[in-house]
Amino acid sequence: MKALLIADVECKALWDYYTPERLEGVDVIIACGDLKRHYLEFLVTMGSRPLLYVPGNHDGRYQTQPPEGCENIDDAVYVFRGVRFLGLGGSRRYNTESPYQYTEAEMLSRIQRLRRQIKKVGGIDVVVTHAAPAGLGDQEDLAHRGFDCFKKLMEEYKPLYFVHGHVHMNYGNIPRLMNYGNTQVVNAYERYILELPDGQKPLREGFLTYRRRKNAVITR
Numbered sequence: 001m002k003a004l005l006i007a008d009v010e011c012k013a014l015w016d017y018y019t020p021e022r023l024e025g026v027d028v029i030i031a032c033g034d035l036k037r038h039y040l041e042f043l044v045t046m047g048s049r050p051l052l053y054v055p056g057n058h059d060g061r062y063q064t065q066p067p068e069g070c071e072n073i074d075d076a077v078y079v080f081r082g083v084r085f086l087g088l089g090g091s092r093r094y095n096t097e098s099p100y101q102y103t104e105a106e107m108l109s110r111i112q113r114l115r116r117q118i119k120k121v122g123g124i125d126v127v128v129t130h131a132a133p134a135g136l137g138d139q140e141d142l143a144h145r146g147f148d149c150f151k152k153l154m155e156e157y158k159p160l161y162f163v164h165g166h167v168h169m170n171y172g173n174i175p176r177l178m179n180y181g182n183t184q185v186v187n188a189y190e191r192y193i194l195e196l197p198d199g200q201k202p203l204r205e206g207f208l209t210y211r212r213r214k215n216a217v218i219t220r
Contacts, residue, residue: 001081001196005188007032007130007165008056010039014191023047028080031070032165032188033089033100033130034058040067052078054089055100056130056165057143063099073128075110077117077208082199086114086124086159088150091131091166094143100130108149117208118157125199127153127162136178136185137167144171154183161196163188 004026006014014022029049031040033056044051044067051070055062066072073087088110090100102110118124131146132138133154138146144167154162162185167174169189176192178185186194 001027001083001198003027003194003196004029005032005163005186005192005194006030006035006043006190007188008034008168009190010036011191015039015042018042018046020046023049026193028052030085030126030128030163030188030194032056032128032163034165037062037065037067040070044069050080052080052085052087052128054087054128054130056089057091057098057100059089059100060098071207073207075114077114077121077124079121079199079203079205079208081205082203083196084118084121084123084125084199084203086118086127088127088129092142092145092147104147104149107147111149111153120208121203124157124159125161126196127159129162129164130166132164132167132187133162133180133185136180137164137175137187139167139171151180154180158182160184161186161194163194165189 002025029051031053052073053070054074074089076087078085090102093101093103133150134146134148162183165188176187
């Protein structure tokens with residue numbers, strides 16, 4: 001299964017200079033935050049593929065105007081072709097301007113609330129976040145510092161991939177790919193193609209549960 005990963009910067013090749021072959025072979029689009037709503041709506045319309053997203057720290061507008069036709073997997077487990085996705089949007093808290101900012105303790109609490117969903121599907125294959133794990137492609141400033149609990153999440157569940165945005169690769173010598181144990185950490189900045197194996201378990205497609213949350217709205 002081919003996944004198109006996008007984050008942080010709208011790719012001109014996929015928007016301004018879009019042609020149908022740009023999405024040829026892509027089965028699912030994964031958006032890791034800080035992207036314009038109209039960009040996501042364009043891709044899901046033109047590509048006719050599922051688009052799964054988590055919000056970034058600059059996506060407060062999603063609360064009142066979420067991208068139409070796209071699936072918000074923030075604070076949820078979502079299954080597509082047997083692949084189990086876990087979504088955790090937002091960044092570290094560094095000011096009071098965005099609803100999608102969290103302390104380490106708050107992010108850990110979000111993970112704890114998802115444990116029952118993870119157990120029901122027997123684990124997770126892909127973690128989709130906005131922020132990076134601490135020490136794995138993050139930055140030293142508070143706004144771009146990663147979460148330690150993300151590393152603990154990988155240690156416990158051993159997902160195949162951990163996909164994030166937030167840290168722009170033009171900030172400096174930022175790696176696209178890193179490894180942490182059995183998990184490959186991928187920076188989705190702008191765009192990247194990732195080959196995912198189809199899931200092996202016959203699981204029901206879509207959300208495991210549906211519920212509204214204080215800082216996010218799942219669209220169906």
